[in-house]
Amino acid sequence: MNPLVSIIIPVYNSEKYIKNTIESCLQQTYTHIEIIIVNDGSKDNSEKIIKGFNDSRLKYYKIANSGPCYARNFGIEKATGDLFQFLDADDVLDQEKLESQVRYYQSHGDEYVYSGIMGFIINDQKQLEQGFDFYYKNLRIEEYFRKMFYHFGKYYTTGMWLLPRKLVEKTHGWDEKVRINNDGEYFSRIILHSKGIVFCPEAIFYYRRDVPMSVSKRFNSKDIYESWLYSYSCYVKCFQRTLNKKTANELGRKALSVYYCNSYPNYPDLLQECKDQIRLLGYHSPSAHGGKTFKLISAIVGVDNALKIKTLKDKGKLLPLNGLFT
Incomplete structure (x- = not known):
């Protein structure tokens, strides 16, 4: 029997992107899905666009503005699926994303988290992320975190994962006190409850790089x-x-x-x-988190002194140094 996948999408003033996001869900080659859309108090035309879809798999809820973590927890309560796919309202799933991950789930089971290949969208053009190859294999729990912290600025985002209900129910949900890095914090708890990460090479997910006024930019x-x-x-x-x-x-x-x-x-x-x-x-001190040059300078003068040098450079008080801190 094919497991039901619950796709949970919080929406806040996303009229520009939500149509494409919903379409990418409805066009999945894996069709046994429910799409739970939680309108988190939008004041634009998001609701009108959502209600323009006529598909029994789409379930729409409207709540007072409470933030994305609350909206996702609300979606979890309404979900009936065996597997969970979280999306931001501007994300896009490749057509075979869920089918690929469900196939691996049917082989490995409820104790694992399922990943894939991540891409991004700029000006409606899709590209695959470069330099993420270290993620593209099955990973043990500790191995995943070491790689994530070692590789500066390269993180999976919300829509990459497919999660079994068993793991979702082992956590206390999305932490509403986390306004920045709420996906990283949440998925870290899920992964720590799992037996590891199964890589699904045919599963591709895209996030948008050109969305203005996201929380992470404020x-x-x-x-x-x-x-x-x-x-x-x-x-x-x-x-x-x-x-x-x-x-x-x-x-x-x-x-x-x-x-x-x-x-x-x-x-x-x-x-x-x-x-x-x-x-x-x-x-005694933080470890150096940054590019190769920053790590090298930190090894010589210490992390705090390296950060002071970087700050002076950013303020234009040092002569340009090619590749510094990148």
Whole structure:
């Protein structure tokens, strides 16, 4: 019997993209699906566009604006599927994405998370991500996190995964306190409850790079940075609950270092809080999170001094240095 796939899509003012997103779901070669659309208080024409579809597999709900994590949790409550596909309202699934992942699921079962190949869209042109090959194989849990933290800026986003209900029910849902990196925080918990990641090479997913005013582009207030640090603190707690102490502390340090190196020099009190958490894990300083040159300079002068040099360069107070920190 073919498992039912629940596709959950929170929507907030997404009139420009939601039609393409829904069409990519309805056009799947795997047809045993339900599409749960949660309108999170949109004020544009999103509702009109959604209601323009006539397909019994589409289930539409409208709630007061509560944020994407609440909307996804609402969708989980309404879902009846054996498998979960989360999408942002501007994502696009390749036609055979679900069919491929379901086929691997039928071979490997409920204890695994299912990945694939990620692409992006700019100006309606689709391209595959380059330099993501390290993800493109079956991965053990610890191996996945080490690769994710090692490869600067290369992360899977929400729509890549297909999740068995059994794993979804082992978590407390999407954490509504996480405004930045909520997908990374959520899927880290799912993966830590699994036996590993099964790579599905025919499964392709596209996210949009050219969407204005996404939350991740609005680092303009302290509460955003607080939420961002909180997301990485959650990684630490999950590692400590799930992995052996040595591995948990190592990966916890790497997670907190992502925040430290990417948020420097903003909000020194939060940077100090991050450092304090790293010291509780048994380390004196953050690890270098960045490009090869940044890591090399950090190895010579230390992470903080390397970050100071980078800040001066970004402000134009240093002579141009080819390839620095990239």
